[in-house]
Amino acid sequence: MLGREEIERKKIKEEGTTVIETGNHAVSLAAKFARADVVAAYPITPQTQIVEEIAKFVENGEMNAKFIRVESEHSAMAACIGASATGARAFTATSSQGLLLMHEMLFAAGGYRLPIVMANVNRSLFPPWNILVEHSDSLAQRDTGWIQFYCASNQEVFDTTIQAFKIAEEVNLPAMVNLEGFIMSHTHMPIELPMQDAVDRFLPRREHLWKLDVDNPGTFGSMSNPEYYVLMRKGIEDAMKEARTKILDVNTEFEREFGRKYEPIECYKCEDAETVIFAMGTIGKESKRAVDELRNEGVKAGVARIRLFRPFPEESIKSIAEGKKIIIFDRDCSFGKGGVLSTEIRSVLDKPASSYVVGIGGLDVPYTTIKKCVERANGQKDEWITEVHP
Amino acid sequence: MKMEDIPKEELVLSGHSACQGCPLTTAMRTVLKALGKRTIMAIPACCSAVIQGMYPNSGVNIPLLNVPFETTAAVCSGIEAGLATQGIDDVNVLGWAGDGGTYDIGIQALSGAAERGANFLYVCYNNEMYSNTGVQRSGATPKHAWTTTTWKGKEEERKDMPSIMVAHNIPYVATASISHPIDLYEKVTKAKSIKGTKYIEILAPCPPGWRFDYSKTIEVAKLAVQTRAWNLYEVENGKYRINATIRRPKPIEDYLKLQQRFKDAVKDTEKVREMQANVDARWQWLEKMVEITN
């Protein structure tokens, strides 16, 4: 007789199923379904459950992987680099200070052009201590050569993580999937799990283009003259460009296999809108409610939720923004310049846009606040919202 | 074994950019010969990273990953796991770092990997300073030595890194010297046969850093052993064994006076006496450890 849990597991294996799980568990499940070979990770709130769950998967044999219980996040990424350089599929997860500690190694992973995948649970930065959501941790890694996705539901976290492996391995760049601390990491939402063989079909084993191979020795990271160095750095930029197209192909292939559609920017009522909100993560999702309310009051609003931050989908942004009033929400700040997303979006627009820094340190951002910001936006002002109900 | 049993094939290729008389390439030649071609190596920022030559060429004929300074042992953990998941079990993983990358900035990753029992050999070639950046003091610099950050001589004793590694309860810890190649070769061969984390530290006197003529690299290393300034021993599963028993040690001055980094220290009889007392005490400690653990 099979126990309840075993029946459930068997069912998942054979039919695919819907589970109600947290964002953190969505990540662990995705790493398992993607058949990551090596996971090296270190606990940090609010990511810890990912590490715990993967440890369990590996220990009970559900996941055929090596789990390296490293002594720091810096070593987590170092170990992922070592593993990936041998041709193995490497995965890690972190958050906040952990991601900051990894910073040096993120550049290394990008520079070696290794397809490592990481989940980052967005969290505020110290000091003072705060464990709630903010996008500042991952946006501070903007220039490291990592593909960056920002999710807004647990299903999206699961799906994007699976896709991230495929994209990373096709363009030889590492990829980061961001989910928000507590709002997603600890919130249960339904996740449709696929059948394992469908994931295997979607994500076949792919031989790394370059690796540590005793039968064909080579050296990673030799000293380089500027003449070669510049070409290798340009290679990262070129791969990012290539990723723009590859991501669209992978989205299409994913939709065909699993029936769920993703695009670099998720648009809601943008087409006939006079005002378009740009945001990432759950603020982008909450904005849908604000849009509906505004439309009830006769304001033709829409929201463009940016899922893909690197490579930056600038052409799509331009076309979405054309002829519309633009309002940008940032859950982060580059001190001395303002919202990072605002800065990036403004750089591709030829007109003024309003910018709001909201939800810092996990400050709640209800749709009413978003609505109020839209109502008073004049296209010029940069503003910090420091209250839940301004 | 005899000298002629050391393989002829060179895995450190001629035409690298190490200084004349460099100890690290001598050490690396012997270590790689003992490990063989089926070896993957990780090297942090150090002289060893620079001397390989310029892209697109490499002076090392095995797969090699150059890594950020503090990460050697963590990267080795990953390499080991990556190979294991692919069913590759006949490849040696070697972490190769200087004393800066081992005693100082790399100690956390090394300690973590050793505690986890990662299956790899970590070799520290110890030239007792940051040589690549131009002779700065490290945790391995001996007391009274001149460096470019201790102009009047270092005021502190060095760390006892081999003991720190022994305290991790790893199966094999050994010290070696480039002046004793057969001993080194045998230690690496032994380490290769043991599963788990192995640590070998090789004394590597650096001519420009220690300020002696580059023809005397081996002579200085040999004197370090003969004066007991550097002892050759191994610790296998906690049991200490001395590999070069120095019955009649030469006075420490013989070793110091060859090196300009001690030129001020040797003029001070009190300092020389202190250094002599230190090496004597160290030898007594070593003999005691042999007695206690066997």
Added chain:
Amino acid sequence: MIPLSKPKKGASGKTGMWRTEKPVLDKERCTNCLLCWVFCPESAIYRTEDKVEIDYEYCKGCGVCANECARGAIKMEEE
């Protein structure tokens, strides 16, 4: 541009150019003890059937071999 370089002799050029003094081996005195070979930092001494040879293309002339030769079979001579 692959981020991987390939093993090659002379990755830093013909380092024999660095030399100001050259080691000269007296094959009569040499007993093939291999000390010079094992200590050479440059892998520039290689073993033949029963003797050693010096590769002057890469020998940097450090003189470690001459200093260590127990038989005095290697002498450093000005270039």
